[in-house]
Amino acid sequence: MNARPSSSRVDTAFQASLVLAGLGVATVLAGVAWEVLSLSGEALSKGGIGFLTGTTWDPVAEEFGALPALYGTLVTSAVALLIAVPLGIGSAVFLSEMATSRVATVVGVLVDLLAAIPSVIYGLWGLFVLAPLLREHVQPAVQAAFGSLPIFAGPPLGVGYGTAGLLLAIMVIPVITSVSREVLRAVPDTQREAAYALGATPFEVIKGTVFPFARSGLVGAVVLGLGRALGETMAVTMVIGNRYDISASLFAPGYTLAAVIANEFAEAFSPRYLSALAGLAVVLLGTTLILNAGARLLVRRVKGAA
Amino acid sequence: MRTTMKGPGFAGIAMILAVLALPGAAMAQNLTGAGATFQYPLQSKWSSEYGKAHPEVRVNYQSIGSGGGIRQITARTVQFGATDGPMTDAQLVEAKDPILHVPVTLGAVAVAVNLPEVTRTLDLTGPVVADIFLGKITNWSDRAIAATNPGVVLPDRAIAVAHRSDGSGTTFIFVDYLAKVSTEWKDKVGVATSVNWPVGLGAKGNEGVAGTIKQTPGAIGYVELTYALQNGIPTARIKNPAGEFVAPSVDAVTKAAAGAAANLPDDLRVSITNAPGAGAYPISGFSWVLVYRAQQECDVASALLKYLWWGVHEGQAFSAPLHYAPLPAGVVSRCEAKLKSVTCNGAPVL
Numbered sequence: 001m002n003a004r005p006s007s008s009r010v011d012t013a014f015q016a017s018l019v020l021a022g023l024g025v026a027t028v029l030a031g032v033a034w035e036v037l038s039l040s041g042e043a044l045s046k047g048g049i050g051f052l053t054g055t056t057w058d059p060v061a062e063e064f065g066a067l068p069a070l071y072g073t074l075v076t077s078a079v080a081l082l083i084a085v086p087l088g089i090g091s092a093v094f095l096s097e098m099a100t101s102r103v104a105t106v107v108g109v110l111v112d113l114l115a116a117i118p119s120v121i122y123g124l125w126g127l128f129v130l131a132p133l134l135r136e137h138v139q140p141a142v143q144a145a146f147g148s149l150p151i152f153a154g155p156p157l158g159v160g161y162g163t164a165g166l167l168l169a170i171m172v173i174p175v176i177t178s179v180s181r182e183v184l185r186a187v188p189d190t191q192r193e194a195a196y197a198l199g200a201t202p203f204e205v206i207k208g209t210v211f212p213f214a215r216s217g218l219v220g221a222v223v224l225g226l227g228r229a230l231g232e233t234m235a236v237t238m239v240i241g242n243r244y245d246i247s248a249s250l251f252a253p254g255y256t257l258a259a260v261i262a263n264e265f266a267e268a269f270s271p272r273y274l275s276a277l278a279g280l281a282v283v284l285l286g287t288t289l290i291l292n293a294g295a296r297l298l299v300r301r302v303k304g305a306a
Numbered sequence: 307m308r309t310t311m312k313g314p315g316f317a318g319i320a321m322i323l324a325v326l327a328l329p330g331a332a333m334a335q336n337l338t339g340a341g342a343t344f345q346y347p348l349q350s351k352w353s354s355e356y357g358k359a360h361p362e363v364r365v366n367y368q369s370i371g372s373g374g375g376i377r378q379i380t381a382r383t384v385q386f387g388a389t390d391g392p393m394t395d396a397q398l399v400e401a402k403d404p405i406l407h408v409p410v411t412l413g414a415v416a417v418a419v420n421l422p423e424v425t426r427t428l429d430l431t432g433p434v435v436a437d438i439f440l441g442k443i444t445n446w447s448d449r450a451i452a453a454t455n456p457g458v459v460l461p462d463r464a465i466a467v468a469h470r471s472d473g474s475g476t477t478f479i480f481v482d483y484l485a486k487v488s489t490e491w492k493d494k495v496g497v498a499t500s501v502n503w504p505v506g507l508g509a510k511g512n513e514g515v516a517g518t519i520k521q522t523p524g525a526i527g528y529v530e531l532t533y534a535l536q537n538g539i540p541t542a543r544i545k546n547p548a549g550e551f552v553a554p555s556v557d558a559v560t561k562a563a564a565g566a567a568a569n570l571p572d573d574l575r576v577s578i579t580n581a582p583g584a585g586a587y588p589i590s591g592f593s594w595v596l597v598y599r600a601q602q603e604c605d606v607a608s609a610l611l612k613y614l615w616w617g618v619h620e621g622q623a624f625s626a627p628l629h630y631a632p633l634p635a636g637v638v639s640r641c642e643a644k645l646k647s648v649t650c651n652g653a654p655v656l
Contacts, residue, residue: 060496132521155464158521159507242471242508253507263510266371267473267499
């Protein structure tokens with residue numbers, strides 16, 4: 001009984017520090033959002049909805065529209081997820097359900113190492129290895145087979161939406177794999193054993209018992225990967241071609257929101273220009289929020305239905 | 307144990323305090339500058355060389371880009387700014403107090419080409435370069451290119467244009483030149499550290515543009531002269547107003563500045579692209595330091611002005627080894643006049 005008051009004091013202090021930590025994170029986010037919003041005020045108020053739908057980026061004439069960069073961000077992220085989700089979740093299933101523990105450990109460490117490579121290294125590799133490879137071998141072959149499709153039109157440059165999406169996929173896979181692996185490992189063994197006891201094949205076990213149990217965690221892994229793809233800057237700007245344009249072709253050069261900001265911020269010479277760059281940051285922030293919220297809603301729906 | 311630990315702790319604090327107090331006693335002066343990345347290698351060489359002779363002065367130059375340099379000097383967070391493109395009238399108005407432009411070195415831009423079929427150096431005129439970057443000339447076998455390259459078999463190959471994606475003083479000098487030789491460029495695109503490029507791929511930094519050119523057969527792009535010289539990138543010769551095709555070199559840049567020196571405007575905010583004079587390389591420009599004419603802290607002002615004075619004189623000796631073009635004598639005397647016009651509380655500083 002004697003220890004009680006002191007322990008409750010420790011509890012109070014502990015709770016207070018947790019509240020502070022939580023508020024701290026929220027304050028930082030609010031501060032960033034406020035700063036970016038106020039900096040972008042001029043561009044957003046002058047441009048209005050035109051800032052979002054405009055397709056020209058002309059610092060000389062001070063005419064700024066965000067659509068090509070927003071388009072590039074969405075296209076590259078979509079390409080990245082199309083490749084990375086099956087591969088990432090597939091490798092996670094392999095690691096948690098099929099691989100022997102020694103193989104799982106070795107491959108797991110390799111995957112984590114992949115996640116630790118700085119993005120500028122990915123970018124340099126993309127520019128000097130991946131882009132020439134795509135330009136000389138992959139793109140001509142794809143065009144020979146599917147050249148009539150508009151998404152593969154245009155001269156093979158090696159850089160563009162497709163290259164950026166592919167590079168992003170490689171960067172996103174380790175994120176999805178390592179999070180999914182932990183999620184799948186958290187599925188109780190009793191679930192699997194019960195399914196096997198009923199005579200299910202390994203495929204049926206994974207499809208019927210492991211995935212439903214892990215679903216929301218797997219969506220979380222994909223959302224984390226998406227976040228990385230949306231915000232990635234250095235690697236993307238090195239392989240996307242940095243052309244402020246909208247093209248249907250994956251071989252065409254484009255631009256992303258984060259890449260424009262990173263490229264032009266240091267030399268933004270007028271307040272209006274700086275404000276337009278902050279406007280791109282607002283668009284990026286908004287896109288991330290909407291997609292995150294969308295993914296969460298999706299998880300809730302799926303849960304409700306299950 | 308406690309007391310023995312305390313002893314050295316106190317001694318340590320005392321020592322730190324003493325060390326902190328010492329430079330104050332020796333009147334050490336910290337000068338902070340910020341701006342153009344182009345000047346950075348030269349400024350950092352100056353800083354270390356000047357520090358050897360004047361250990362009481364420490365110069366800290368932050369290479370944050372010309373736009374950043376102009377913002378910092380306007381906000382008075384640094385003692386001097388630096389830029390590759392002169393401040394616009396609107397920017398000078400925003401700064402309220404008069405700011406002086408002092409040229410400290412010269413930059414130039416080389417036009418690099420990747421044509422595996424052609425081993426000779428290409429000769430290009432300004433309007434042809436402008437038309438290529440406007441997307442009007444799209445193939446290397448174009449007649450306009452052949453006209454200035456008799457005897458060269460030009461391949462039937464699409465031209466791939468490469469330009470900087472980040473804002474850059476290099477871009478400013480290049481498009482400033484294009485605007486002078488092509489009215490269409492001037493009207494449609496204009497001049498700034500980043501522009502709305504009609505065609506081409508953007509790449510980050512000189513190394514990015516050089517990498518894109520190197521990897522893409524048929525590519526043409528522009529890189530800072532220093533970068534082209536240090537990395538042995540094949541470049542084209544450009545026709546100057548005197549009618550000669552001139553290869554980019556440090557010497558040819560100084561000649562361009564000397565040709566322009568006769569007509570320097572009073573505020574030294576001048577573009578020297580397409581400069582007259584024999585042997586002058588046409589795509590070059592000044593890089594400036596920005597200082598307020600009326601200084602407020604006289605100790606700082608005195609250290610700053612002495613440093614800049616040293617820079618435009620003794621400091622020029624460090625230009626050539628770093629592939630910068632030294633200022634010609636006619637420009638140095640104009641810099642002297644500028645530096646002498648700086649005052650602190652009404653009295654001249656130098």
